[in-house]
Amino acid sequence: MMQRQQRLRQSRSPAWDNLPSTALVIIFSKSSLKDRIYNLPLVCKSWANTSHHPHCWVSxxxxxxxxxxxxxxxxxxxxxxxxxxxxxxxxxxxxxxxxxxxxxxxxxxxxxxxxxxxxxxxxxxxxxxxxxxxxxxxxxxxxxxxxxxxxxxxxxxxxxxxxxxxxxxxxxxxxxxxxxxxxxxxxxxxxxxxxxxxxxxxxxxxxxxxxxxxxxxxxxxxxxxxxxxxxxxxxxxxxxxxxxxxxxxxxxxxxxxxxxxxxxxxxxxxxx
Missing domain, CATH: 3.80.10.10 (Ribonuclease Inhibitor)
Structure with missing residues (x-):
C-alpha cells in the first residue's frame, strides 16, 4: 500500500527533468540572460545539458x-x-x-x-x-x-x-x-x-x-x-x-x- 501511494505521488509531481529538449530550449530563450547563465543550468542534469544547445543563446x-x-x-x-x-x-x-x-x-x-x-x-x-x-x-x-x-x-x-x-x-x-x-x-x-x-x-x-x-x-x-x-x-x-x-x-x-x-x-x- 505504501509503495502504491509513493508511486502515485511521483506520478503527480512535475517531471522537470523529463521535458523534451525542444521545450527546454524555448524556456531558456524566453528567460533573462542572467537566468540562463547562473540559474537554469542548476535546476537538474537535463537542464544543464540543454544549456549547451546553441539555440539557447541566439539572443x-x-x-x-x-x-x-x-x-x-x-x-x-x-x-x-x-x-x-x-x-x-x-x-x-x-x-x-x-x-x-x-x-x-x-x-x-x-x-x-x-x-x-x-x-x-x-x-x-x-x-x-x-x-x-x-x-x-x-x-x-x-x-x-x-x-x-x-x-x-x-x-x-x-x-x-x-x-x-x-x-x-x-x-x-x-x-x-x-x-x-x-x-x-x-x-x-x-x-x-x-x-x-x-x-x-x-x-x-x-x-x-x-x-x-x-x-x-x-x-x-x-x-x-x-x-x-x-x-x-x-x-x-x-x-x-x-x-x-x-x-x-x-x-x-x-x-x-x-x-x-x-x-x-x-x-x-x-x-x-
Missing part, C-alpha cells in the same frame, strides 16, 4: 519581441547587475564565453554589449568587442550600440561589412549615428527595417535616412533633438514607415500639424 536579450531593439531599447536587463569592472579583459572574456555558447557566434542573432563594456574608470574595450562581433557573428540581425562611446570608425565599418543581415539597430547613447556609418549600412545591410536613436541628431540627417533606408518601417527618435523640418522630411519622404516615436523631443514646435497629416499613412505614432 543576449529575452527572446521575443525582437522589435524591442527599436521600440523599447535600451530597456534590456543587465545580467551582471551593473557590476562592471575597470579591467576591460573581464568584459571581453565574458563576451567570448557567451559567443562560444552560440556555436562560436554563428547562431547569435540579437545582442547588446553594454554590460561587457569596461567602466568609465578603466580603459575602453569597445573596439575589441566590436571586432569579436565582426569576426564571429555573421548572422546577426539585431544590434544595440547602447552605451558605447569609444569605438573607432574603422571598426564600426568592419561590423557593418561583416553583418549583412542586420535589420534592427539601436544607436542609443552612442555617437555613431552619423552619415558615414548610415551610408556604409546602405551598401552592406540591405535589410534594415528599424532604427532607434536618442540624444543629438544632426540637422538634415533625415534626408540621409530616407535615401539610405527606403524600406525603413520602425523609427524611434524619442528623447532626441530632431526638429520640425527634419520630422516633416521623414514623414513625407518615407512611404513605408509604420511606427514612429517622437516622445519627449524638446526641439519640436509645430509637430502637431505634421503628425495630423502623417497619421493617414503611419499606423502607429507616439508623441506628447
Amino acid at each position: 543576449f536579450t529575452v527572446a521575443p519581441p525582437v522589435d524591442a531593439f527599436v521600440k523599447s531599447s535600451p530597456a534590456f536587463l543587465d545580467p551582471f547587475d551593473g557590476r562592471r569592472s575597470t579591467d576591460p579583459q573581464i568584459g571581453i572574456h565574458a563576451f567570448q564565453s557567451l559567443i562560444s555558447k552560440a556555436a562560436g557566434g554563428s547562431a547569435l542573432t540579437s545582442l547588446y554589449f553594454y554590460p561587457f563594456l569596461t567602466s568609465l574608470d578603466g580603459p575602453s574595450n569597445d573596439d575589441t568587442l566590436l571586432k569579436l562581433i565582426a569576426t564571429s557573428c555573421p548572422n546577426l540581425k539585431n544590434l544595440s550600440f547602447h552605451g558605447s562611446f569609444n569605438a573607432s570608425e574603422e571598426v564600426l565599418f568592419q561590423v557593418v561589412r561583416s553583418c549583412p543581415n542586420l535589420e534592427l539597430v539601436d544607436f542609443s547613447d552612442s555617437p555613431y549615428f552619423i552619415p558615414a556609418i548610415l551610408q556604409e549600412m546602405e551598401i552592406h545591410c540591405p535589410n534594415i527595417r528599424g532604427i532607434r536613436r536618442n540624444g543629438f541628431v544632426q540637422p538634415f540627417l533625415s534626408s540621409t535616412l530616407i535615401k539610405c533606408f527606403p524600406g525603413l518601417k520602425l523609427l524611434n527618435l524619442s528623447d532626441s533633438s530632431i526638429g520640425d523640418r527634419d520630422l516633416l522630411t521623414l514623414v513625407t519622404g518615407n512611404s513605408r514607415l509604420e511606427y514612429l516615436d517622437i516622445m519627449r523631443c524638446q526641439s519640436l514646435m509645430l509637430y502637431m500639424h505634421i503628425i495630423k497629416g502623417a497619421h493617414r499613412r503611419i499606423a502607429e505614432i507616439h508623441y506628447d
